[in-house]
Amino acid sequence: MSDNKSLENIVTQVRRDILRMVHKVNSGHPGGSLGCAEFLVTLFNDTMKLKDGFDMDGKEEDVFFLSNGHISPVIYSVLAHRGYFPVKELNTFRLLNSRLQGHPTTHEGLPGIRIASGSLGQGMSVAIGTALTKKLNGDDHLVYSLHGDGELQEGQNWEAIMYAAGNKVDNYIATIDYNKKQIDGATDDVLPLGSLRAKFEAFDWDVLEIEKGNDIQAIKDGLAEAKARTGKGKPVCILLHTEMGNGVDFMMGTHAWHGKAPSDEQLESALAQNPETLGDY
C-alpha cells in the first residue's frame, strides 16, 4: 500500500510527462490521459499485485489491459515510473524507431504492454481471454482493463459484456472512463450511451461507481470494493467518473483537448499548475 501523498506526487509528475510528451511531437491525446492519471497511478502503485520485472505471460500476478490505446501518454508514464522501462525513454514518444508508438503495441517489445490497442473496442475480449486462462491455470490473480465510454459504441464490447456475465468471468474488473466526451463532442450528442449502469446490470454484471474518479482516496476505496466483489460469479464493472484534462485548468470541461497538443505558452501554463515532484525526464 502507498500513502496518498506519494501517489499524488506520482500523479503530478505523470501529468507533466503527458504534457511534455504530447507537446514535443505536437501530437497525441492529453485530455483522456490526464483524466485517467489518478486511476492508473493508484492501480499500478497501490492496487495491483505485480511481480518484479515483466514477462508476457503474466502468470501469478495481476494483469492490466488498456483498451482505449489513444491515452498512451498516461500508460507510458505510469509504466515508466513503476520501473518497467527507463523514464527518460518517454522522450522518444511517437518518434521514429521508438518503442513508444502513438498507440501501445507489443510489436516493439515494450515491457508492460501485452496487447496492441488503438483500434477501439477489442480490449475487453482480450481481457476476458486472459481471465479465462488464469482460471485454467489455477491462478487466482485478477485481470483489469480500462475503456473509454465512447469506446462502448463499438459493438464488440457488447459481445464481450454478454460473454463475461454468461460465463461467470468473475476474476475480471473492467473500468469505464466515464468522462462523457469523445473527439467530436459529448457522447450524448455523438451517440448517446444511455444509462451505462442499467445496461451493464441488465447484462448481469456487478456494477459500482466511483463518483470522484480523480480523487485518489475515492479510487482506492472503489478498487478495494471492486476487488471484494470478485469471485462471486459476476464480472465487475467500475464506472469511473472523471474529468477530461484534469489538473490543467484550460483543458478541463471541454472535449477540445481529446487529441490536440498544447502550444509553448500553454505548456508553460500547464506545467506551472503542476510543479515537478519526481524530476523531469
Added chain:
Amino acid sequence: MKKYTNTGSKDTRSGFGDGLTELGKTNENVVALCADLTGSLKMGDFKNNHPERFFQIGIAEANMIGIAAGMTIGGKIPFTGTFANFSTGRVYDQIRQSVAYSDKNVKICASHAGITLGEDGATHQILEDLGLMKMLPGMTVINTCDYNQTKAATLAIADFQGPVYLRFGRPKVANFTPADQKFEIGKAVQLTEGTDVTIIATGHLVWEALQAAETLEAEGISAEVINIHTIKPLDEEAILTSVAKTGCVVTAEEHNFLGGLGESVARTLALNTPTPQEFVATQDTFGESGTPAQLMEKYGLNAASIVKASQKVIKRK
C-alpha cells in the same frame, strides 16, 4: 508418372476435427473456441472430451478472436473455429490488431472455404480469404488438400509458435496423401515429376491437378504437380527448381485470382525468372448457390480447366 489413389473420400474439416481431438489428448495447452458451429467444424469430440478447454463463444466472431488473443497470455494455444468467411473478412481488424500485430499464438481455423460450401451461396462462401490473411505481416497461411493433410497440419501448427490461418473445406474430397505424413510448414510437396509444365495447386484443386496430369500424360504432355499447402511462407525454391525444368506454370486454387496463390507464384517468378503462367482461379466474382461439383465446373475450378490452361501455357513458352 506416379499415380495416386483415392483411399476413400473424406471431408478436410473432419481432418481438422480429428487432429484437434488428438491434440486434446497430447497437448494440454490447446484450447478450442467456436462461434456456434461446433458440428460444422467437427469440434464435438474435443468439446466432449475436454469440456473445460472448449469455449462456446456464440455468434460473436470478433469477441472470439479477441478472447483467443487474450488466452495466449498465460500460455494457452487457442484454436478458433468458424466458416472461412467469418474467420477472416468479418474480423479482419481484430486479427490485424489483437493477433498479427500483437504476435499472438492464435490458430485461426476456417472451414467451408471457397465455393465448395455450395448451396448456402455467396454470403457464406469466401474467395478472398487467402489474400486477406497473406497480406498480414507475420501470418502463416495454410490451405490443405485432403483429410490426411488437414489432420497433419492441425497437429503441426500446435507446435509452431505464431499466428496461423488454416483453411479447409466442407465437402468430401478424395483422400490420397499418406496417413502418416509429416507436415512441414512452408515446405512444398512434389507429387509427380514432369518436364513440360509445372502445375502448382493448393487445397481441393490438388486432386484435380493430379487428374489433369493423367489426362495430359495420355496426350503426351509431362506435367509436374506440386502441392503448395503453405501459401505463406511460400516455398520459392521448389517453384523455381520445377520451372527451371518445365519453363511454364499453371496455378490452381479455389480462390479469386486476385490475392491468391497464383499471385504469390507470379511475384516469385517475376523477381527471379519471368515465366509464362496461367491462372486457374475465380475471375473476380462472387459465388452462388449450387452443388460443389456444379460450382467448380461453372467457375472453371476442375481438372478440365487445368488441362486447358496447361495446353495454353505450353504454347506460350
